[in-house]
Amino acid sequence: MTPEPSPIVPPEPQGMGEFSRLTGVFLEPSKAFADIAARPTFLVPLLLTIVAGIIFFTVFGQHVTWQRFFQHQMDTNPKAAERMAQLAPEQRARTMEMQVKFAGIGADVAIVFFTMVSLLISAGIALLIVNAMGAALKYKQIFCIMAYATLPLIIKHALAIVVMFLKNPDDFNLINPLAFNPAAFMDPVNGSKFLYTLGAAVDLFAIWTLLLDATGLKAAAGKRLSFGGALFAVATPTALFVLFGATIAGIFS
DSSP states (O other): OOOOOOOOOOOOOOOHHHHHHHHHHHHHHHHHHHHHHSSOOOOOHHHHHHHHHHHHHHHHHHTTOOHHHHHHHHHHHHHHHHHHHHHHHHHHHHHHHHHHHHHHHHHHHHHHHHHHHHHHHHHHOOOOOOOHHHHHHHHHHHHHHHHTTTHHHHHHHHHHHHHHHHHGGGGGGGGSSSOOOOGGSSSSSSSSSSHHHHHHHHHHHHHHHHHHHHHHHHHHHGGGOOOOHHHHHHHHHHHHHHHHHHHHHHHHH
């Protein structure tokens, strides 16, 4: 008796390649994030975002210089200027020299540290919110989705470098290099530092990142989560970070 042939099992569809994921975040975000949620990884987008930030700060240090940055901070921050004025001339010069010397290294360390910490905390808060809504997502899925959603920051840093070379170095504002937010139309010297920091945080790229975050969570959870619920989950930690930063700026300025 001839044995029956084994049923042909169709091969499992292959996932997207890394390049397809990176471009898909911009061109087909729902498809890209569904693939990211199915096979979560984060190293490539995180490295690209961090390297873009380091390149931006390196170019800033060479073209604009940290000396200009700290002078600008004193010019726009009366409390900082007052503290420096209380120092003896030699001590004031030595303090400025030390700030300039370690600013570049400090900026590189800060961008790595704050990128990682903000993602870790944001993913944890979003996990609690979306799973309370019945999304049943895992922490790694959310963290990886948020890592890919930072990719627009590469474009932001690239545009900021272009603006840096188009502007007079004395007029370049490291805190708010692009006029894509309400702070671009506010007075950074005489106005409220709290409101200025809030305005600088609500920019085009921050909104773009939030929309990508929400799209990713929605793609991962499917019908278990609405887009509005996903947006609320990712906007909550962002709002907490922004309010904290604005409060600190208001207190120490």
